Amino acid sequence: MPIAHEKSLLWRSVTVFDGAQTLPRPMAVLVEAGRIAHLSPMEEFDEAIAAGAVEASGGGVMTPGLIDCHSHLVYAGNRADEFEQRLEGVGYAEIAKAGGGILSTVRATRMASEEQLLAQSLPRLQALLADGVSTLEIKSGYGLTTADELKMLRVARKLGELLPVRIITTLLAAHALPPEFADDSDGYIELVCNEIIPAAAAEGLADAVDVFCEHIGFSPAQCERVFQAAKAHGLPIKAHAEQLSNQGASVLAARYQGLSADHIEFLDEAGVRAMATAGMVATLLPGAFHTLRETQLPPIALLRQYGVPVALASDANPGTAPICFPTLILNLACTLFRLTPREALAGMTAEAARALGRPDLGRIEVGAPADLCLWDVQQPAELAYAVQPGRLRQRIFNGAITYAR
Known part of the structure; x- marks a missing residue:
């Protein structure tokens, strides 16, 4: 810096x-x-x-400076083959169940050294900076072991040392079920809560903790255990919520004073009300919506009605939003979600800062x-x-x- x-x-x-x-x-x-x-x-x-x-x-x-408050920028490999599969009619959930999706990136990321991860991630970060980003949140979640999750977070921190950008790190160990825990999701959540979160907190590598609460991710009860562990270590929480179905993750995150609920295409009025009461931010990810060709729109009118702040982010990741072009996200938010240009630009500045717990920025x-x-x-x-x-x-x-x- x-x-x-x-x-x-x-x-x-x-x-x-x-x-x-x-x-x-x-x-x-x-x-x-x-x-x-x-x-x-x-x-x-x-x-x-x-x-x-x-x-x-x-x-x-x-x-x-633009603030990208939700990204998965540090990873190895790519998933162009899955992009092709989806265009041929294979669903995201089906790809994930067949060992693709997040787990294919997990395999590549585990095999990569910190130096290799850094080299692959730098061009993506440089693209974001060239289009105005000054603060970027980077999640882990492609390691799914203690060593590999910490490896990703160290690379994220290193990126902020090499380039003029603020890096906010989020531990997303509860992103997918690793193959070694294929029949024991509760056992993996126990590892996340009792080992990975404490290790990340002890090394000062995480600024927040996130979960993927979904039928192909983790149940609300499992996510609540993660939230409890995060709070015990003084870390704020976020949630990938209501992307593919309504699991009540936004209401759950609101009970733990979450910073934001992200994706939220299937968010209902009860969830919006809970977020408003808790002062949470709704982070929209139109790049993933566009790439996955989704049709369920997030409840923009309800968010406006209840005064829930709306942030925007790239969701830059290898599978569902391989996009490192933040002003394109502004356009997609307007054309797909009908945000106004003012709302969109606020969503990548002041409101994105709030989604990171940094209201001093943006x-x-x-x-x-x-x-x-x-x-x-x-x-x-x-x-x-x-x-x-x-x-x-x-x-x-x-x-x-x-x-x-």
């Missing part, structure tokens, strides 16, 4: 999307010591405030960390409207310009 820029940086006449809305007038933005020091309309800008500042750029649209306001993107567009809605790479003019991380075109 680079240190903050030694000199103040000044942007003039930028259109600012502040994480919630587009500010109505061209703005001046001053960054000092890694934070936003001044924000004002150009006609009210006092030149004395920026004495000695470096003129960084002018014009364009400035947003917070906003352009005085005092906030200076993670920013300057885009060569005329209005923020263009970022969701067009699927077009190469629009990022500058990427600012921790007050330093880490990319400029």
Whole structure:
């Protein structure tokens, strides 16, 4: 992670999307010591405030750095063959039962060294950064042994040391049932709770704990045991919830003050109400919805009705969302789920930050960390409207310009 820029940086006449809305007038933005020091309309800008500042750029649209709050970026191999199978009519659940799906990636990931995992993951991370990401959550879940889960989390942490990005790590050991526990799911959950979670917590490798609560994953009762173990080690929880069926995972996660419930295509009103009461975030993953050709839409109207914050994320993974293009996710959220461009952009900035338990991120306001993107567009809605790479003019991380075109 680079240190903050030694000199103040000044942007003039930028259109600012502040994480919630587009500010109505061209703005001046001053960054000092890694934070936003001044924000004002150009006609009210006092030149004395920026004495000695470096003129960084002018014009364009400035947003917070994009936040990808749900990814599976660290893995080995790929699953292009399964992509082809699905197009030939084979279902996701059928592929998983035949030993494909998550378990095929588990085999490849177990065989890879930390160095090999790092080498395979770096290009995916670089693609995300090139399209504006400044904070990324990376889940484990392709190791399914203590050693291999910790290996994945160490690689995720290393990525954040090599490139200018904030990495948030999530332990997802309850992602799939490993072959050695094929007839003993309770035994595997016991391993997760009594060995893997304590080991990850002891090494400081996990910022949260996630579960895959589904008929091809783990039961609500098993997931609750994982939540209890996570809480016992001071780790917040998240859930892959209601993706393929309604298992009540969102209600369960709400009882444990979960940060977010993710996917949620089959979420019902009781689940939405529970999430609203618990202050949870609903994380939508339109890339997986698109790749799997799903038809069950998440309950957008109910989420709006109950005031549940909506985040968006890439779900970047080898099987169901091999997508490392965050502005494409903005477009898919609008075209598939009918989010507005404002909702979509908030979903990958301020609301995504909330889904990670980091409400200090994802906003352009005085005092906030200076993670920013300057885009060569005329209005923020263009970022969701067009699927077009190469629009990022500058990427600012921790007050330093880490990319400029």
